[in-house]
Amino acid sequence: MTDISPEHMALAALRHEIDLLDDELLALFERRLAIAARVGKAKDAPSGPHVKLRPDREQTVLDRVIARAAPDNSEAVESLWRQIVGWGLARQGRMKVQVWSPVEPTRAFDGARLRFGAAADMRAVYDPQAALKWAAEGHGVAVLAVNSGDPWWIGLRREWSSLSVFDGFGGDIPTALAVGKIDPAALPNGPRVMIDAGGDAGDGSGIRRRGLATHHGWTLSLTDARLGVGGDEGCVGAIG
Numbered sequence: 001m002t003d004i005s006p007e008h009m010a011l012a013a014l015r016h017e018i019d020l021l022d023d024e025l026l027a028l029f030e031r032r033l034a035i036a037a038r039v040g041k042a043k044d045a046p047s048g049p050h051v052k053l054r055p056d057r058e059q060t061v062l063d064r065v066i067a068r069a070a071p072d073n074s075e076a077v078e079s080l081w082r083q084i085v086g087w088g089l090a091r092q093g094r095m096k097v098q099v100w101s102p103v104e105p106t107r108a109f110d111g112a113r114l115r116f117g118a119a120a121d122m123r124a125v126y127d128p129q130a131a132l133k134w135a136a137e138g139h140g141v142a143v144l145a146v147n148s149g150d151p152w153w154i155g156l157r158r159e160w161s162s163l164s165v166f167d168g169f170g171g172d173i174p175t176a177l178a179v180g181k182i183d184p185a186a187l188p189n190g191p192r193v194m195i196d197a198g199g200d201a202g203d204g205s206g207i208r209r210r211g212l213a214t215h216h217g218w219t220l221s222l223t224d225a226r227l228g229v230g231g232d233e234g235c236v237g238a239i240g
């Protein structure tokens with residue numbers, strides 16, 4: 001005999017409610033994707049100087065929905081919206097990410113996956129300089145580990161001035177940085193990333209810094225000072 005107990009009917013009613021909500025969510029998601037495609041056309045042409053990613057706008061979108069969400073849901077909302085925005089970006093061209101992290105490969109890869117979502121085409125790579133060159137050519141963004149024995153970050157100041165750091169993964173003191181051809185006006189509104197020679201990652205220069213790495217007198221650090229990218233202070237980007 002078919003189970004038509006009250007519990008079964010209640011379960012069926014709840015599942016029906018979920019189906020109706022899924023229909024609404026799907027319609028809204030598809031509308032959002034279509035609008036993201038139009039935003040992409042309204043921004044730089046595909047051959048423009050910067051990748052389509054706009055970290056500042058993504059930060060605004062995420063902060064807004066997280067502030068509106070019930071506190072218990074904020075983690076779920078953040079990860080879902082990362083996916084939503086990642087697919088929005090993919091409507092403007094699939095995002096490519098090269099990840100270099102020789103010491104803890106899965107850590108940087110997981111951080112990048114959470115940040116860029118399932119839509120991103122991610123690869124592990126074995127040469128940070130090749131990843132920087134690839135990013136500077138505008139093919140995608142690089143996620144590179146710091147404190148890995150290879151001070152690739154010195155090159156951001158000396159060789160790769162078209163690239164900016166636009167995110168960090170691994171906590172308050174990031175263990176990997178995201179680098180790309182990002183419009184400096186579109187950097188997130190968080191700590192600035194500085195690279196300077198002869199720095200002590202302390203307060204010797206008058207700007208308070210939190211050190212991330214040092215190498216032969218070069219220092220990679222974060223500061224809350226509102227520096228402009230590319231200035232004499234050695235600001236090479238910002239993280240959210």
Ligand SMILES: O=C(O)C(=O)C[C@]1(C(=O)O)C=C[C@@H](O)C=C1
Nearest residue numbers: 036039053054057058085088089
């Ligand atoms: O606002 C934009 O510039 C968009 O392209 C839209 C959108 C989004 O889906 O909200 C997608 C990608 C960008 O990195 C930022 C935001």
